[in-house]
Amino acid sequence: MFFKQLYGQPLAQASYLIGCQATGEAIVVDPLRDPAPYIELARSEGLRITHITETHIHADFVSGARELHAATGGRLLLSGEGGDDWQYRFAAADGATLLHDGDHFMVGNLRFDVMHTPGHTPEHLSFVVTDTPRAAGPMGVLTGDFVFVGDVGRPDLLEKAAKVANTMEAGARTLFASLQRFRALPDHLQLWPGHGAGSACGKALGAVPSSTVGYEKRANWGVGTTSESEFVAAVLEGQPEPPRYFAEMKRINRDGPVVLGALAPLPPLDGADVCRRVDAGAWPIDLRSAADFAAGFLPGSLSVPYSKSFSTWVGSLVPYDVDLVLLVPDADVALVDRARRDLSRIGLDRIAGWATPDAALSAHAARGGVRGTVPQLTAAALADGIGLPAAHAVVDVRGQSEWAAGHVPGAVHIPMGELSDRLGELPGGPLLVHCQSGARSAIATSLLHRLGRLDAVNVSGGYVAWRDARRGG
Structure with a gap:
């Protein structure tokens, strides 16, 4: 058995490539939108991606399941739980196999048993993994956004982000019931969560990348709370405000993300073109430091210095139906590529190109414009x-x-x-x-x-x- 966690720092998101070294088959669980890291890793290990799955309809990033399916031909395995309102609407068109509680599937000699673990979302699944040739029973459980290291998935996102009224308390009670099943799992099972510290999918996620079921029974407040009323009150209290783009992610991932395929490099724009695009409604996103921005910027620009929170803030503030122009200091093409990748992961694909702030300001001044400043x-x-x-x-x-x-x-x-x-x-x-x-x-x-x-x-x-x-x- 080959096992590798791939961690996306900006979103504090964990995906997994798990392979059977005897047969060369491999599965990717909860992939991000860029398929290249998974394909390259599989190739380097002598594996081929034959299966692709995810634990639930994600709210914090655009799923890469369709993108990876298109790139590899791997079989899509998606949740069939959750009722009519929480079905993958693209599943039939993409030939996906729908999974239900109690199902299992094989990837080479590896067995994946399906557990329906709702509460964070109605359709959420967890996967118990067994390396069958070892005949030692299950090895670990992929818990997605159900159980984290030190925390449990938040049940309020449907109401706060997706605006589905009166679902928080019901979700909390459903989550509590799912945790009863989790407590029945063997203590020795490794726990492989979908997120780590920094994610908005919980309020107290640990920075350790994995754990065990037994340790979480002892140390995780949510797993350890056995009173339903106490659990409901505690899990709903103090949750951070979900980024505003979460609702858009739910829609995109339910309906089916656009398959991008190979992307051409973003084109550089001259300053005059930037000004014309801004006149037409494009949002300039200025990636310089806050101090440099405050000293002089193209009016209408949004200052978002590049950091691990870059995509979170852009996604929370910028409408999804407008074009974007990236203003990048020093003509840093590598920074352009990183920023574009991060925005693509939350579905902001309408990026017209990039320019330097100096070029945009010069063109603005040539038109008689005055640069903006922030006191x-x-x-x-x-x-x-x-x-x-x-x-x-x-x-x-x-x-x-x-x-x-x-x-x-x-x-x-x-x-x-x-x-x-x-x-x-x-x-x-x-x-x-x-x-x-x-x-x-x-x-x-x-x-x-x-x-x-x-x-x-x-x-x-x-x-x-x-x-x-x-x-x-």
Whole structure:
């Protein structure tokens, strides 16, 4: 048996390639959209991808199952559970085999037993894996977003992200029932989860890549809670706000992601073309540092410095029906490719091309335009209250749990992902925008400037620096 976890850091997502070395057959579980890493790994190990499956209809990334199926001809195996509302609508057209609780299938000499484990989603499956030639019984369980290291899948996404009303508590109770089956599994089974620390699919995911069923029975709060009422209350409390693109992912993955195939490199654009595209409605995404952006940017640009959270923030703020232009410093083509890959993984495929910010600004200036700037204010100055603009309002763009843990008195609380929809709730006068440490507020102020609030000021250092300054005083 060959086993390899492939981990996508930006999404904290784990997929798996598992192969039978005797027959050369292999399966990929929960693939990301780019098929190349799986194909290359299989080839390097003398394996061929003959099966492709996933644990559920994902909300946080575009499934790569169809893409890998098109590239390899591997047999698609998808959940047939969940009822009429939670079926894969492309399954029949792609010749997929639907799986149900109690089924099993073979990949060479490897046996995969199917467990229906709903709660996170209605159709969710887990797979118990047995290397049959060893005759030692099951070896491990692929749990997807059902059980993580240290946490369990959140049951509130259907209501909060997909807007299916009155499903949170019912989902929590269903999840509790599924956990009864998990506790009955042998302690020695390895546990291979679908996500790690940093994912929004839970609230306390561990950074360790795998565990065992027995250890999770002892250390995982969700697995260890045996009172249903206590579990329901605990699993629904303190969940982070789901990124706004999650609803779009559910739709795309249910209906069937577009198969991209081999992608040509993104074309470089000259500054004039960037300006024309922006005039036509394209969103420029500026990948420079927040400080460089604030000093001068193409009006209408959204500042999202490239980091592991890049795709999360772009997906949370940018509509899916517009073109994007990437503004990349130093003509860094490798950065262009990484950013495009990350956006493709959440279904943002309408990227017209890329340019440098300098080229875009030069073309804008040649048309008589003025570069935008974002005023800056230190958190210490906000704490001192000296020299602040008259009639200002403090705007807190952190999440609900951060706000509940402490906030600036009198601040207006609107999480960053909700700013576009709740713009009318913001008061007049200068807006002093802060987050926890300064990263999100820089993005938020760029969005507010795009939305016409040119009086938005970024508070550098965020709430942490404000709190420390108050304590020091």
